[in-house]
Amino acid sequence: MPNSWLILIVSLPTANAAGRMRVWRALKALGCGVLRDGAYLLPNRPGFRQLLQEQMDDVKGGGGSAHVLVLDSENAGQQTAFTELFDRSPDYAKLIQTIQNVAASELNAEDPARLQRQITRLRKEFDAIASLDYFPNAAREQALMAMEDLEHAASAVLSPDEPHAVQRRILRLQVKDYQNRQWATRQRPWVDRLASAWLIRRFIDPNASFLWLATPSDCPEQALGFDFDGAAFTHVGAKVTFEVFQSSFGLAQDAALNRLAGLVHYLDVGGIPVPEAVGLGTLISGMRQQWPDDDALLAEAEKVFDAFYQAFSGNDS
Structure with missing residues (x-):
């Protein structure tokens, strides 16, 4: 089957230099291949035709002429030549x-x-x-x-002390058994520890207190450790600690929490990119510099995670 292509043919008056530059920048941003001056190529895929038609309308509005054409590759050679225009x-x-x-x-x-x-x-x-x-x-x-x-x-x-994932079954736990507890994790928390602490206080233990450890070995016996090797709650398989808390306490059916979990997972260990990740990562990085006290850092981070959860819930009230 031949591949289908979209071709935008444009011609603008020489005097309209600003219009020519605007169209050129827009087509470059779309990643168009250039067949020759005034002839631009995109694969015929959903949404691309509308984008080229918008540029066609812009050209016509600037006193030029433009056409969007559909073309099927004649043969393998032409297909290869067109594809090479998009080699990144x-x-x-x-x-x-x-x-x-x-x-x-x-x-x-x-x-x-x-x-x-x-x-x-x-x-x-x-x-x-x-x-x-x-x-x-x-x-x-x-x-x-x-x-x-x-x-x-x-x-x-x-994060030299970042935990290593273990392979074990995640047990279902009851929230009522984890009330008014002391929770411990490594000091100077990054996104997984901050998000997990927020999750604990918001959905599991509203009266939770947190202990910030210089090293995991400092964790008291009575404290519930999280996000370090040997902790009660830490990375399991492909799940980061936030996701383990979700699974442990039956919170994995909350769509907004799942979106937040994807964000935390990506920032902590990589994987599938999330659009909001860059903004959240930059924000937390700046907050860590502004608030050297970990309790103060968590207090500010809780506001951020509350806002993300509200936005992901789609509730504007």
Whole structure:
């Protein structure tokens, strides 16, 4: 079966330089292939025709002419030639080089905020390239592997005591058995520990108190530990601690909590990207710098997670 393509043919008056630049930038942002000056190509996929028609209307509004055409590839050679117009390998290669430079020179704990900013920026660059990679090949996988390797290496630097996942069955527990307890986790909490503490106080133990440990070995016997090796609640299989709490206390049917769990999971261990992750990660990074006291940090983080939960619940009241 031949592949179908969309072609936008545009012509704008020479005097309309601003219009030409506006259209060019919009088509570049769409990731269009360029057949020649004034002829732009996209694969014929849902939504793309409407986007090109919007550009066609813009061109006509600026006194130019434009047409959106549908074309089927005549043969394998033409199909290959068209597909090569969308090859993002050079972009991935440049990104991989930057990732390698960061891995070689900036994987240290002396400036954690800078390292976190670098990781966030590089992940955004990867996502931007991937969003326009309409015909992914090995270059995308290579860049993704490099990105994930850097994220894991950075996590080991920024959170050296991050727990190792265990393989066990998650038991269903009763909320009534976990009231007015002291809960303990590692100090200077990041997203999984902060979100888990919020979840505990919001859905499990409203009167919970929290102890912030310099090392997991400092955990008192009577305290309920979470998010460290040997804790009562920690990573199990592919689940981060927040998700383990959900499963343990029957909270996995809450759609808003599930969306929040996806966000926490991605920020803590990677995986499927979540649109809100960059904003939440940047916010928590800044909050950690602003509030050196962990109780104060949690108090502020609880407001943030309350807001996310409200938004994900779709309740504007």
